[in-house]
Amino acid sequence: MSMRETLLSIIEQSFEELNDTREPGNLLSFHPEVALYGANSSLDSVDLVNLLLAIEERIEDELDISFTIANEKALSQKNSPFKTVKSLCDYLQIELAK
Template sequence: MLSQEKALEAVFTAIDELNAQMPSDMQLQKSPDMSLTGDNSPLDSLALINLIVALEEVIARGHGSAPQLLDEELLGEAEGPYATPAALADYVARAA
């Protein structure tokens, strides 16, 4: 099980990996409260999925296995587990 702090570190590592693939003017800030979904998000749906997959890979590298974090039903929830890095870290800490 990951602590909230370790889960947020994993989210930020996944953000770093996603940023390495994005143009500099579209890169994500590593802020716990940044919007990952909705109108204020810099991510389109494919980039959000890429972030979640990258996070699964970060967790697997650090812990040998990773929970499946991508849930199609949760993707559309404005206040769901993908809304912000902090919400995503909470979701990871509960799932891992």
């Protein structure tokens, strides 16, 4: 499995974990263009934080890498890595390869 596939799997599993806390009629769908932040997102700020924490935990468990996603670099980028699943995966792939 490539790093990108692994990261997408980690993000998808984290979506499923978040869905376990949501009402059946309010579940999040998972695909690369799902908005994580902004007007088109179905996540509120608490959901986004919980999703990012779940992803961080899975990265540490599965890849043995300790990484804080919402760091100064991520928050200061012109194009937010939190816009979509794809942009988050792209960001993680670049940052974890360093």
